[in-house]
Amino acid sequence: MLIEEIISSVDAIQDPYLRVVTYAKIGEKLATVKDEHFKTAFTKAFENVDKITDPAMMFKALLTVGYYLKKIGAKSSNKVFQQVLEGSKILNPADRDLLMQSASKYVATAGDISAAIVFAMEIQNPQLRDAALLDIIKKNTSMLGRENIKIAYRLRKTKLALESISSEPYISEAYIELVRIYLRLGSYEKAINLLDDIKKKSWAKLGFREIIFFLKDKNELSHYVSVLYQIAERLSKKFGDEFLVEMARALALSGATDSAIKLIKKVSEFEKSLIDITFDLLEKNWSVIPDFLNVLSQEEKEIVGKEIMNYLIEHPEKGHDKLIKAVKEINSQEIMVKLVRYYILRGNVEKARAIALNITDTHLRSIALADVANDLLKKNRIADAIDTALEVRDPRFSSILISEILVKALDNEIKEKKVTS
Numbered sequence: 001m002l003i004e005e006i007i008s009s010v011d012a013i014q015d016p017y018l019r020v021v022t023y024a025k026i027g028e029k030l031a032t033v034k035d036e037h038f039k040t041a042f043t044k045a046f047e048n049v050d051k052i053t054d055p056a057m058m059f060k061a062l063l064t065v066g067y068y069l070k071k072i073g074a075k076s077s078n079k080v081f082q083q084v085l086e087g088s089k090i091l092n093p094a095d096r097d098l099l100m101q102s103a104s105k106y107v108a109t110a111g112d113i114s115a116a117i118v119f120a121m122e123i124q125n126p127q128l129r130d131a132a133l134l135d136i137i138k139k140n141t142s143m144l145g146r147e148n149i150k151i152a153y154r155l156r157k158t159k160l161a162l163e164s165i166s167s168e169p170y171i172s173e174a175y176i177e178l179v180r181i182y183l184r185l186g187s188y189e190k191a192i193n194l195l196d197d198i199k200k201k202s203w204a205k206l207g208f209r210e211i212i213f214f215l216k217d218k219n220e221l222s223h224y225v226s227v228l229y230q231i232a233e234r235l236s237k238k239f240g241d242e243f244l245v246e247m248a249r250a251l252a253l254s255g256a257t258d259s260a261i262k263l264i265k266k267v268s269e270f271e272k273s274l275i276d277i278t279f280d281l282l283e284k285n286w287s288v289i290p291d292f293l294n295v296l297s298q299e300e301k302e303i304v305g306k307e308i309m310n311y312l313i314e315h316p317e318k319g320h321d322k323l324i325k326a327v328k329e330i331n332s333q334e335i336m337v338k339l340v341r342y343y344i345l346r347g348n349v350e351k352a353r354a355i356a357l358n359i360t361d362t363h364l365r366s367i368a369l370a371d372v373a374n375d376l377l378k379k380n381r382i383a384d385a386i387d388t389a390l391e392v393r394d395p396r397f398s399s400i401l402i403s404e405i406l407v408k409a410l411d412n413e414i415k416e417k418k419v420t421s
Contacts, residue, residue, distance in 0.1 A: 003030070003037050007044065020048045020061040024068040031072040042069065056095045059088045063103050070110040081107060081115060085122065097123045104132045108139040113157040121164060130170035133161045137177045144184050155181050172203035179207050183214050192227055201239040208232070209250045216254040225256050232263060241267040249277050253285050257292045271303060278304050282311050286318070290326035298330075305330040309338035316345040333361045340368040344375045357391060366397045373401060382409045 007026060013019040027041030045065045052058040066080030084103060088096050100122045108116035116136045123129035140154050140161070158181055162174045175198045182191035191211055198204040212228065215221040228251070236244035244267055252260035264273045281289050289308070293301050305327050312319045319342060327335060336359050343352035349372060356368035369392050376385035385405050392398035 003035065007037065007041055010044065016048060016052045017057050017061050020045050020052070021064050023048060024065045028068040028071050031074075038072070056091055056099065059084050059091070059099055060102065062087075063099065063106060067106040067110055070107065070112065077110075078115075081119075085119065093124050097125050097128050101128060101132045104136060105139075108136045111143070113140050113154070113161075117157070117161050117164070120161070126166055130165045130167050133165050134170045134174055134177075137161050137174050141177045141180055144181065151181065151185055155185065169200050169203065172198045172200035176203055176207050176210070179211065183211065188215065188220065188224055189227060192224065192231055195231055195235060201243055204235055204239060205243060205246045208235070208247055212250045212254050212256075221254055221256060225251075225259050229259050229263070233266075236266070241269070241273075245273045245276070248273065249280055252277050252281060252288065252292060255285075255288050255291065257288060258295050260292075261295050274300065274304060275307050278307050279311065282308065282318070286320060286323055289323055293326050293330070301330045302332045302335065305332055305335045306338065309335055309342060312342050313338060313345065316342060319346065333359055333364050337364050337368045337371075340371055344371060349375050349379070353388060356388075362393050366392045366394050366401075370397075370401050373405060377405055377408055380412065385409075 007023075010019060010022050010026070013022060023041050023045035027038045027045060030036075030038035030041060042065065049058060049061050049065065052061055062080060063084050066077045066084065069077035069080060081103070084099070088099050091099065100119050104116045104119035104123075107119060113136060116139075117133070120129060120132040120136060123132055137158050140158050144151055144154060155178075158174075158178050162171070162178060165171050165174055175194055179191045179194050182188070182194065188211075195204055195207050195211075198207060208228075208231070212221065215224055228247075232244060232247035232251075235247070244263055248260040248263035251257075251263065260277065264270055264277065267273050278289075278292075281292060293304060296304060308323070308327055312323075324339075324342075328339065336355055340352045340356045343349070343355065352375070353369075353372045356365065356372050359365040359368055369388050373385045373388040376382075376388060382405070386402060389398055389401040389405055392401060
């Protein structure tokens with residue numbers, strides 16, 4: 001089908017608004033490939049705007065034409081936007097607010113942040129206006145990756161839009177966008193200090209975490225740990241212990257384990273926080289755990305070590321050598337019992353037995369050796385199971401264990417005879 005036929009066929013569309021939109025889309029596509037028929041398509045679009053009788057729909061159609069003109073870089077788009085801005089004042093406030101919101105989104109998407117802010121400021125509904133301004137800020141930030149030379153310009157526009165936002169959570173979320181721009185500019189301390197201005201705890205936590213991981217990726221974290229520590233203390237006074245724990249978690253995950261421990265020692269539920277962070281490290285960055293353990297007291301190491309082993313018993317496939325070595329160095333009898341169970345789950349019963357034999361606590365040694373003996377029995381290694389049971393120092397426990405092994409061995413023998421017969 002020829003281009004002329006395509007353009008003329010648009011008249012077959014009965015809905016006048018869709019007719020305008022279609023002409024405008026065709027015009028934009030033709031302009032992109034430098035086909036002069038784009039002028040005809042846009043002329044048709046304007047002609048059909050005049051045929052729309054509903055004022056709100058008419059201005060919406062005009063806005064759409066302006067948007068596609070803006071996309072091709074046509075200066076006439078500014079006149080169209082001005083016409084929408086002035087002419088739409090005849091609409092009732094609710095309809096005009098929605099139109100202005102659409103206009104701000106359209107022109108922001110087209111790259112004109114200044115015009116987008118102008119449209120947003122025309123919105124009378126405060127919440128709708130704040131939402132529109134926040135959308136503009138987000139769009140502004142999203143353009144940073146494409147045009148690094150304009151970061152300073154985009155920073156100014158974000159500040160301008162932010163100053164006009166009047167309610168939460170829009171203000172706090174807008175500050176997060178500003179933080180991201182400062183990070184891109186390399187103004188790290190400015191980004192960090194902006195956290196003081198955030199009023200909502202959830203957004204402050206997000207901002208803090210983003211800053212930490214950004215600095216970590218840039219290998220700059222070590223230079224700003226003290227500044228981050230100070231801001232975390234200030235924010236904890238505003239938001240409470242929960243916030244402080246989030247800060248410690250972010251620091252720990254980034255490898256700043258010493259600062260993380262200093263922070264959580266300030267919270268009321270220290271042990272619970274310590275365990276929570278340990279689980280996060282296991283799931284997200286286990287390689288940090290050896291350093292994490294090194295900054296703990298022996299008592300704290302034992303608390304963390306037990307939780308690590310509980311986790312590894314549930315997920316034995318995640319028992320990396322470096323992690324296991326760090327846990328062994330805690331030198332805890334209870335942890336050794338859990339290590340025995342871990343090695344049994346990994347199929348290394350010989351390693352499990354060796355660890356069990358090094359346990360000096362009579363009760364714990366009995367539990368560990370019983371675990372080993374039962375595993376040997378499952379493998380039908382009856383003699384080895386009995387030898388292991390004999391290593392139990394409690395005579396009564398040893399006797400019970402050997403009795404159970406012999407009975408189970410007999411059960412196995414009877415079952416095998418039934419099968420063969």
